[in-house]
Amino acid sequence: MYYTYVLYCVDTKRNRRKFYMGSTDNYVKRVIEHKNKLVKTTKSYDQIELVYLEMCLNKTDARKRELQLKTGFGRGYIERRLANYLKSARV
Numbered sequence: 001m002y003y004t005y006v007l008y009c010v011d012t013k014r015n016r017r018k019f020y021m022g023s024t025d026n027y028v029k030r031v032i033e034h035k036n037k038l039v040k041t042t043k044s045y046d047q048i049e050l051v052y053l054e055m056c057l058n059k060t061d062a063r064k065r066e067l068q069l070k071t072g073f074g075r076g077y078i079e080r081r082l083a084n085y086l087k088s089a090r091v
Contacts, residue, residue: 002062006052
């Protein structure tokens, strides 16, 4: 199995928030790497939370879905899908 995941990253010092999309064959290990600041893209964020996960049967499909979620349409989809979560997280 392969996974496409979305992390919600918050930097409280600079008041920054962003979604990080990725794909992997071991999402638990990958999220731990993000939280332990071992990933260059997310290491400046002090709060990282897994907020969305999809399973795929092969690596190519997981990667394609990751790239789709990184588009404007994909980010809009994630924001609509997580609307209630984002209301509570941004308070």
